[in-house]
Amino acid sequence: MVITSPDLSPGFQLAGVETFAVEDVEKAEEVLGKLLTGDEASLIVVHRGLLQVMGPRLRRQIDRSYRPVVVDIPGSLSTTPGEERRRYITELIRRAIGYHITFESEQPQTSDK
Numbered sequence: 627m628v629i630t631s632p633d634l635s636p637g638f639q640l641a642g643v644e645t646f647a648v649e650d651v652e653k654a655e656e657v658l659g660k661l662l663t664g665d666e667a668s669l670i671v672v673h674r675g676l677l678q679v680m681g682p683r684l685r686r687q688i689d690r691s692y693r694p695v696v697v698d699i700p701g702s703l704s705t706t707p708g709e710e711r712r713r714y715i716t717e718l719i720r721r722a723i724g725y726h727i728t729f730e731s732e733q734p735q736t737s738d739k
Contacts, residue, residue, distance in 0.1 A: 627661060627694075629654050630673040651679045658696070662687060667694040674698040 628638045628645045635647035648654040654676040661667050677685075677698040688696045 627667045627669070628671045628673075629657055629661075629676065630671075631676070634673065648676070651676055655680050655684055658688075659684065662691060662694065662696070670694050670696045671699050672696060674700045 628635075628643050629648060630638065630645065632647040632649065635645045638645040646654075646657045648657060654672065658670065658672065658680070661670050677688075677696075
């Protein structure tokens with residue numbers, strides 16, 4: 627399930643994802659609060675701009691929630707710098723599986739010949 631702004635919702639809907647288009651953070655908090663207490667969702671994706679301005683009480687509830695898992699998604703990962711994108715994906719995996727993993731460096735290895 628995705629909670630996002632009305633201008634981004636059609637793309638998620640075309641992909642077949644249940645989408646909640648919200649105009650403001652108050653509506654996003656209302657929708658997210660209902661989804662967190664229901665049994666329908668196992669993964670809830672929230673547009674980062676909305677999640678960042680939600681109240682601290684709801685954010686603590688999100689941090690403690692293991693089902694459903696709530697993750698934020700930026701407007702576009704394609705414009706996110708490499709290291710920031712790597713941290714974001716690592717955090718997504720940690721939230722989903724409960725473990726912090728590391729990736730091998732993408733820096734070219736030099737050999738002493």
